[in-house]
């Protein structure tokens with residue numbers, strides 16, 4: 078048995094929320110795929126409300142800085158950025174912390190378009206991006222009944238992480254070549 082004094086919890090939970098406003102004549106990206114619709118979600122990046130909420134859930138689970146701190150809207154590098162970049166950074170930080178994703182569950186709230194016909198494709202893409210089985214990505218879509226939010230899309234996400242290994246050391250790498 079390897080010696081261990083690893084006191085980190087076996088599981089960790091993360092929660093993410095995001096909202097974006099619909100704008101005419103821009104692509105609608107949700108969960109890393111483009112949906113056919115006459116409006117898209119505005120934002121500094123590509124406005125992918127679901128990937129943003131998943132990213133914040135991953136970062137929150139390991140108590141890392143949130144998506145706005147890591148990718149500030151004031152930074153021109155992220156103008157029009159593919160939100161997959163943000164998700165991959167969250168995933169990298171989770172893995173570097175010695176955790177993997179057990180499952181995620183998401184709720185999308187939007188008046189239109191209907192998500193049902195695209196649900197399987199969104200779940201498959203999110204599972205692919207996260208490196209988990211499709212059965213580990215839950216997705217429900219709701220309309221904003223009584224909320225008077227017809228022009229917004231909202232995402233809520235929870236993620237469960239499982240400890241897999243010791244955290245990766247973050248110290249700078251030693252030079253590969255040694256003096257002899």
Ligand code: MG
Pocket residue numbers: 095096097120124125126129
């Ligand atoms: Mg956002």
